[in-house]
Amino acid sequence: MGEPAALRTTRSGDAGARTSPSGLPRERGTIGSSIAVRDAVKRYGSFHAVDRISIDIEPGEFITLLGPSGSGKTTLLNLVAGFQSLDNGEILVDGKPVHNVPTHKRGFGMVFQSYALFPNMTVSQNVAFPLRMAGVDRAATDRRVAETLEIMRLTEHATKSPSQMSGGQQQRVAIARAIVRRPRVVLMDEPLSALDRRLRESIQIEIRDLHRTIGSTILFVTHDQGEALTMSDRIAVLNAGKIVQIGRPLDIYRHPTDRFVASFIGESNLIEAEILQKRGSTLTMKNRAGYVFNAESRDTIDVGRATVLVRPERIAVSNEPTANSTPVSVTSAIFLGEILRIEAHMEGGEPLLIRCTDMADRPLPSVGDRLHVSWGAADCWVLA
Amino acid sequence: MSSASISVQAHRPAGLDLVRRLKDPALLLLPALAFLAFIYLLPLIDLIRISVSGPSWSSYFARVFAIPLYWDSLVRTMQISVTVAGLCLLFGYPTALLIHRSRGIAQVLIATAIVLPYFIAILIRTYAWMVLLGRNGPINKLLVSIGILSEPVQLLFNRGTVLLGMTAVLLPLMVLTIYSSVARLDQSLARAALASGAGPIAAFWRVMLPLTLPGMGAGFLLVFVAAIGFFITPTLLGGPGDQMFAMHITQQADSVTSEGFLQALGVVLLTITLAVVAVAGRFLGFEFIWGGRKLTEAAPRATDRHTGDAGRRSFGASVADAIGWPLLRLFGRLPASCGTWTVRLMGGLVIAVLILPIIVVMIISFSSASYLTFPPPGFSLRWYEQFFSDSNWMRAFWTSLVVAAMSAAIAIALGASAALGIVRSNIRGKSAIMLLLVSPIIVPPVVLGLSLYSLFLRFDLVGSVFGLAAAHAIGGLPIVVVILSASLQGVDTRLEQAAAVHGASSLTVFRLVTLPAIMPGLAAATFFAFLHSFDELVLTLFLSSAQLKTLPLMLWGDVNYRLNPVLAVVSTLEVLLVIAGLVLARPVLATSRKATSQ
Incomplete structure (x- = not known):
């Protein structure tokens, strides 16, 4: 889980003396830019791809735009990159408007899903490209390219052509190209989705470490919620051209603001329940099956019905009835290694998803088995 | 927040919209469209104007249809064209399958055997048939030596030779059109049919044939449309009874008295051609003309196309059912x-x-005999000597080179810009614009030549090198646009974005990313535009003067008056030029194919 506060002290501290996780001394002076998007609108005909989005990104922050396809996350990234022009609103980098600045003068780095390495150039020529464009002299270019290839562990591939490399290597070249100029902003458009799972995880870690090393602001687009949770300082969840929630990964996971966020991020049980009474911030609720439970709520709702989010791993399971438990019947049980994933029905027929650690003392439940489940007030979250 | 957005609107520089509009890629279409409007559309409109300028608008047309000579020739033209298209289909389809089924070096050789003739001038290929079928040609010699004939006979100048010659000339067009539709088929379809229990013949009849029906239709119509306007081959291989419609136009072109009537002849030919293309385009989509993919258009179109596809497929299936099963x-x-x-x-x-x-023809060019005979009695370079020492031939050769180079330059400059405009802009009606850019392929050259003649007279361009090059560029432009828009569509826009985001300006992006990616296409387009002009005869017949003679024009004169081996020398040189071009283009084409398959 991200701990932005700790990260930020690392960045603002005496950077030169420290050693980054990738084992290389940190480059001094690269501090990310702040990015502010104000009221951004992008229309295609009558379709609002980006619908009045505003977002403030702090210097050096790793922020992820997360959403299903068509949610507008890539369009927003393209607007920041300058590939598309705003229909309304503005984009500020370090307080200065950039939305009328052509892409090539914005000075960003970018990593593409398809790598987008120039096929007519070698690895080192690809990496040198941004420096060449910036008019950096030859000696400095060579030195910076060598450094960056070293960071990305690509030194022995320098003279290869991109087509001779594996997908993971190509993506590391693309990352090297994006960071070689030590840009204050790096944009990443689903950079890992073309890679297989194992490689994806190792490059996730690499990108995180890199972020600490170079200190650039990273704007990362993905549709993979796991990726967003592990990598980001903050996540902005998009749906239908709007930001539905923005916050730290833990907050978003634990305290989603609506059903969309709750079901898009992580697995979830959304239980309809009636509010029986309210005492302080604790609500006493009853669901269709007649199960009465307590739930914490930040909101001021106190009567009527509400949707309660219960994460599958927060449900306690036992074979025998316990205090304040309710029976469920198992419809499927899958052994996933360290975890059991159980699908069950509550008495009212409502489905319930349970994830629990492997129970060594008893066999895998089979279909039709009765189990007893319960959850406490701290395990649920009442959605508005 | 709304007040903020208003202030943003107000802050936007006033000139920005203008700047943005000036950067719109659609503007790149303008040079080519202006060029075509002036040198192509305007003359055609003028042609129509003159054709209806008689006492009443229809008086010239009434004369065309009243004189049996023209009516008969129109009917004959249709008969010949349908026959030729049918023959091409009959022989072209198996050939396309043969290319598709063969592998490795065999495939390369067979494909080359089809493509090579495609790029050699029609005049030269027709001349080769005259040599082959002539009194001293190898066919007569063969028939005499095996005793079928007692002495050489006249094989030329009848309907059979016209059909043979035209079919041979147009076969590559048919084969390549069908091949592109066969090659696009999913290989696993035939295997799926076989696995489902269909025999090879049933799989062919029920799966391959219906799916390639659009390709066959496109090939048939392209050949038919080309045949309607044919002029060179029937003139050289036909007898008095084989006059085709286009030939009347050239025969009448010299007499001033036929002003108006002549244009009416042209309009009749043009109308028939356009009507056939329009009907065909309705069913096949106008893309059949350039064998291209549909350009990305506004979304609603997509649904129309799907219903059309479904209709076509079920039609294909029912045809296959009705004829197929008994045969099967x-x-x-x-x-x-x-x-x-x-x-x-x-x-x-x-x-x-x-x-x-x-x-x-290549063998005969090394003949030592002073007349055309095969096999040659001995070998010598005397005809090459004669060609290279004859100042008339050499002047014509250089004229052709200069005209072709200029024409290719014009076609590339206008065509590359137009291709960028059509692929990169978001304007509406892309298909219509593409159709206009490509339409010169369809217009019978005789009609185009006739219409250009009056334009050139008015601006005193007849016999000018530049005028001729520009006229040739009318036909070169579609070639360039088709090739370059295909290669531009293959360019990964992400690469361009990657270059831009890392600091490359638009011009640098074009130079470093776009240009290398379309280089193969650009090279091929340049070569074919050059070749188009180098081979062009029909427009040249109308637009050249006694001082300005191109190589095809010299050939044309000689073919009509004295059939000697110098022509074989010119033909051999042309063949070598095309082979050299193809060999140079081969690695380029191979890499482009690899790039698109990635």
Whole structure:
């Protein structure tokens, strides 16, 4: 889980003396830019791809735009990159408007899903490209390219052509190209989705470490919620051209603001329940099956019905009835290694998803088995 | 927040919209469109204007249809064109299958045998047939030596030779059109049919044939439309009874008295051509003309297309059902290898018909005899000497080179810009604009030549090198636009974005990313535009003067008056030029294919 506060002290501290996780001394002076998007609108005909989005990104922050396809996350990234022009609103980098600045003068780095390495150039020529464009002299270019290839562990591939490399290597070249100029902003458009799972995880870690090393602001687009949770300082969840929630990964996971966020991020049980009474911030609720439970709520709702989010791993399971438990019947049980994933029905027929650690003392439940489940007030979250 | 957005609107510089509009890629279409409007559309409109300028608008047309000579010739033109298109389809389809089924070096050789003649001038290929079928030609010699004939006879100048010559000339067009539709088929479809229990013949009839029906239709119509306007081959190979409609226009072109009537003849030919293309385009989509993919258009179109597709497919299926099943039962009794052998036999025949005349002409160019005879009594370079020492030939050769180079330059400059405009802009009606840019391929050259003649007279361009080059560029432009828009569509826009985001300006992006990616296409387009002009005869017949003679024009004169081996020398040089071009283009084409398959 991200701990932005700790990260930020690392960045603002005496950077030169420290050693980054990738084992290389940190480059001094690269501090990310702040990015502010104000009221951004992008229309295609009558379709609002980006619908009045505003977002403030702090210097050096790793922020992820997360959403299903068509949610507008890539369009927003393209607007920041300058590939598309705003229909309304503005984009500020370090307080200065950039939305009328052509892409090539914005000075960003970018990593593409398809790598987008120039096929007519070698690895080192690809990496040198941004420096060449910036008019950096030859000696400095060579030195910076060598450094960056070293960071990305690509030194022995320098003279290869991109087509001779594996997908993971190509993506590391693309990352090297994006960071070689030590840009204050790096944009990443689903950079890992073309890679297989194992490689994806190792490059996730690499990108995180890199972020600490170079200190650039990273704007990362993905549709993979796991990726967003592990990598980001903050996540902005998009749906239908709007930001539905923005916050730290833990907050978003634990305290989603609506059903969309709750079901898009992580697995979830959304239980309809009636509010029986309210005492302080604790609500006493009853669901269709007649199960009465307590739930914490930040909101001021106190009567009527509400949707309660219960994460599958927060449900306690036992074979025998316990205090304040309710029976469920198992419809499927899958052994996933360290975890059991159980699908069950509550008495009212409502489905319930349970994830629990492997129970060594008893066999895998089979279909039709009765189990007893319960959850406490701290395990649920009442959605508005 | 709303007040903020208003202030943003107000802050936006006033000139920005103008700047943005000036950067719109659609503007790149303007030079080519202006060029075509002036030198192509305007003359055609003028042609129509003159054709209706008689006492009443229809008086010239009434004369065309009243004189039996023209009516008969129109009917004959239709008959010949349908026959030629039918023959091309009959022989072209197995040949396309043969290319598709063969592998490795065999495929390369067979494909080359089809493509090579495609790029050699029609005049030269027709001349090769005259040599082959002539009194002293190899066919007569062969027939005499095996005793079928007692002495050489006149094989030329009849309907049969017209059909043979035109079919041979147009076969590559048919084969390449069908091949592109066969090659696009999913390989696993045929396997799926076989796995479902269909025999090879049934799989062919029920799966391959219906799916390639649009390709066959496109090939048939392209050949038919080209045949309607044919002029060179029937003139050289036909007898008095084989006059085709386009020939009347050139015959009448010199007499001033026929002003108006002449234009009416042209309009009749143009109308028939356009009507056929319009009907065909309705069913096949106008993309059949350039064999291209549909350009990305506004979304609603997509649904229309799907329903159209479905209709076409079910039509294909019902045709296959009605004719296919009875035949299939019959064929079921034949051994399975029968189909394979039919394809090999017919494909082999086609290759022989395409390649043999060229080989005979190349051999004859080294003949030591002073007249055309095959096999040559001995070998010498005397005809090459004569060609290179004859100042008339050399002047014509240089004129052709200069005209072709200029024409290619014009076509590339306008065509590359237009291709960028059409691929990169978001304007509406892209298909219509593409159709206009490509339409010169369809217009019969005779009609185009006739219409240009009056324009050139008015601006005193007849006999000017630049005028001729510009006229040739009308036909070169579609070639360039088709090739370059295809290669531009293959360019990964992400690469361009990657360059831009890392600091490359638009011009640098074009130079470093776009240009290298379309380089193969650009090279091919330049070569073909050059070749188009270098081979062009019909427009040149109208637009050149006694001082300005191109190589094809010299050839044309000589073919009509004295058939000597110098022509074989010119033909051999042209063949070598095309081969050199193809060899140079081969690695380029191979890499472009690899790039698109990635």
